Amino acid sequence: MFLLVFPIFGQPAWRDEGLLELSRSPQAKLHPVPVRAVQLTGGFWTERQRITIERSIPTLLTLLEEHGVVDNFRRLGSATDYTPRRGPLYTDSDLYKWIEGAAWSLTSRPDPKLEATIDRLVDVILAAQQPDGYLNTYWVEERAGQRWQQQTSGHELYCLGHMIQGAIAYYRATGKRKLLDGSIRFVEYLLRDTGPGKQPLLTGHPELELALAELYRTTGDQRYLKLAGYLLSGVERERLKLRPSQLEYMFSGSPFTERTQFEGHAVRALYAATGAADYYLETGDPAYWKTLQTLWADLVNSKMFVTGGVGSRSSGESFGDAYELPNRQAYTESCAAIAGFLFNQRMLAATGDAKYTDVMERALYNGINSGMSLDGTLYCYRNPLSSGGEKIRNSWYDTCCCPPNLQRTFAALGGYFYSTSKNGLWVHFFDNSKLVWRLESGTGVQAEVKTGQPWTGQVEIVVSPAKAETFTLYVRIPSWSEKTTVSINGQPAEVKGTPNSYLPLRREWKAGDRVRVALDMEPRLLRANPRVPEDYGKVAVQRGPLVYCLEQEDQAGTQVFDAAMSLPAALVPEEKPELLGGITVLHHKGLTFGSPLESAPLYSTKELRPGTPAELTFVPYYVFHNRGPARMEVWVPAVAAPTASKDQPAR
Known part of the structure; x- marks a missing residue:
């Protein structure tokens, strides 16, 4: 029996x-729908969220205490x-x-003990606030001036x-x-003492x-939006x-609308673009929208890794030039992948265009998901696409921005899964998830997804709407699904979906209607x-x-860096x-060299080509180094399989 539960009207x-x-x-x-309106009900992301709540969040608080952040x-x-005071000057942000x-x-799993812990921390934080509203544990006392x-x-x-x-x-x-x-x-202090003429x-x-x-x-106070616009305007450059x-x-520091490409510190740049997208959502300023589209194209066409990671250079944790996408040296900070995810979230909200969801998905399942170990206690600051076996996952970083950033992403996952629109x-x-919310007409609606994704x-x-109602269900057809079939209550859908789009299914929906999608x-x-x-010459x-x-x-008897796709x-x-x-896992009858490349000369007049059969096994990128440091590679050389031929006389 399908039980319908709908949101209560008149709630806070x-x-x-x-x-x-x-x-x-x-x-x-x-x-977006409220985070609490979605429950993950068993499967891939349920497990990641469970580990985040049960292991990652508690153990990180212990580490924040041990390292003096609290x-x-x-x-x-x-x-x-x-x-x-202990730690770098920005540690306040890690506790926030x-x-x-x-x-x-707490929205998906109420926990009175955790709530009481947060309440105690809030009291500790606010006891440090200065009488004028300023609050920062570094720029006080001897540094107050x-x-x-x-x-x-x-x-x-920040x-x-x-x-x-x-x-x-x-809240x-x-x-x-x-x-x-x-x-x-604190914001009122800024409005009072800083800004133009101050x-x-x-x-x-x-x-x-x-x-x-x-x-x-949240408050409706337009002064806060105007302050964001002031920061984005760059009027204080001179x-x-x-x-x-x-x-x-x-x-930052120059007009956002003058930007034509992503450059500099990757997290800073993407947070700036995210804030600018928020500003556009509220103001509709066409100059901002033009800049946002230009930057998005620069990102996805020349500066984003296949994992959705971002940031090519360790120097400055920065974007590189166009097409500068190294593998082993890739910086690809977890925070940068999350920043790109948030930027695309805003672009999706403005347009309903699946191309933005596609980038979100690439980052979430790969370059973000790799950032936290399967047991929730080790983290990647950087997520390279190749490794020689160096240690990458650690329980703590003095610059501890990535672990809590990953936690806030995984804890709120359900809030990214669904949206509503007037249609x-x-x-x-x-x-696997269950939505209990309402349409924008006011009609309660429940949606339950059952799937074996990402494996099947x-x-x-x-x-199930509370009453029969005509509306559109927009089902995303991912870019990676070249052949997708969709049926409603056992009948083929009248409209066809194309990769990287939303399939609009408009009809009168009744409780228990079933949509089946085969990806x-x-x-x-x-x-x-x-x-x-x-x-070049490689495949992922x-x-x-x-x-x-x-x-x-x-790999049985084959060195990762000697392997090739056939x-x-x-x-x-x-x-x-x-x-x-x-x-x-994915098995492939690939190729390797007759002898290890480590024993071959660095330079030679002869071309070395793999020709020895090798059994290769691929695992999802997000699990790399969960069994300890090891050689790893995403991009693998690809060569045509050797064909049998008669020996030809030398000429």
């Missing part, structure tokens, strides 16, 4: 707000504790991000941005405003812009005497643009949304429920 407004509160945003075509606040709120992740976890003097690198506004986001998440999870009100006091303001690390946009949506190299690296309901990602292609969506799970070989020199393997890699432990390539899937949490 905070319970209805999603990751983004876009219900009144004039340029938002799609509107004590940095305690010492300022205590008359007797004079312990010195932890609070955000923990807050979102340097407040706002090092805005290019001081991270004061920390405030994450404070606001953590406060909003906790939307519990209705508690204490941290939110503390954040507002102390100039610069986000040396963009983040506050998107937080202010969400604070405006007064702050910023150098061109600083403007490039920070991706109907949108399904973005396929995983069968998806069933059961749609094409045939493994595919991907080739990079020839202008990417490191990948993708099946469904997952990019695969070769890891040394799975074309035409046959890839045979095999389910391995006992391996790495349950995965599907």
Whole structure:
């Protein structure tokens, strides 16, 4: 029996707000559903979220305590504790991000003990707030006179941005405003003492812009949106005497609408673009939209890795030139993949265009998912596409931005899976989940997705409005599914979907209507643009949304860096429920060299070609180094299989 449960009308407004509160945003075509409206019900992302809530969030708080991040606040709120401050100047933000992740976890799994822990931390944080509203544990005491003097690198506004986001998440999870009100006091301080004609303001690390946009949506106070616009406008470029190299690296300080390409620090640049997209959603400024589209094209056409990772250079954690996409040296910080995910989330909300969801999916399943180990206790700061066996996963980083960033993403996953619009309901990602929400007509609706994704292609969506109603169900057809079939209640859909689009199914929907989607799970070989020199002559393997890699432990007698794909390539899937949490591996009869390349001369007049058969096994990229450091490679040389021929006389 299909039980219908619908949202209660008249409940507090905070319970209805999603990751983004876009219900009144004039340029938002799609509107997110609340995180609490979606329950993951068993499967791929349910397990990742469970590990995040049960292991990752608790163990990281312990580490934040051990490394003094919480004590940095305690010492300022205590008359007797004079312990010195510990850690880099931006550690406040790590605790704020932890609070955000923990807050979102409460919406899917209420936990009174965790809520009480957050309440205690909020008290510790606010006890450190200065009487004028300023709050930062670094620029106080002996450094108080340097407040706002090092805005290019001081991270004061970056920390405030994450404070606001953590406060909003906790408000939307519990209705508690204490941290939110503390954040507002800090913003009111900015409005009073900084800005045009006062102390100039610069986000040396963009983040506050998107937080202010969400604070405006939460409170309705337009001054917060105007402050975001001021930061994006770059009007203080001359007064702050910023150098061109600083403007490039920070991706702030100059007018956002003058930007034509992504450059500089990858996380800064993508957070700036995310904030600018938020600003466009509220203002509709066409100059912003033109710039956003230009930057998006620059990203996906020449600066994004096949895993959805971003950031080519360790120097400055920065974008490189167009097509500069190294494999082993790739920086690909977890935070950068998340920033790209958030940027595309806003672009999707503005348009309903599946090309943005496609980039979100590539990052989420690969370059973001790889950032946290399967047991939730080890993290990747960088996520390279090739490894010689160096240690990449660690439990702690002094710059600990990535672990809580991953937690807040995984804890809030359900909030990214569905949207509504005036025409109907949108399904973005396929995983076992249950939505209990309402259409924008006000009619309650329940949708339940059952699937074996990302391992199998069968998806069933059961749609149950509270009463029969005509609306459109938008079902995403991923770019990787070249042949997709869709049926409704056993009958083929009258409209056909094409890859990388939303299939609009408009009809009168009744409780229990079933949509079945069969996605094409045939493994595919991907080739990079020839202008990417490191990948010329190589291929990457993708099946469904997952990019695969070769890891040394799975190869019998073949060195990863000596392996080659044999074309035409046959890839045979095999389910391995006992391996790495349950995965599907891909087997391939590939090639290797007669003797290890390590024993070959560095330079030779003879061409070395692989010709010895080798059994190769590919595993999903996100599981790399979960069995310890090992050689790993995503892009593999591809050569035509040798053909039998009679010996020809030498000439």
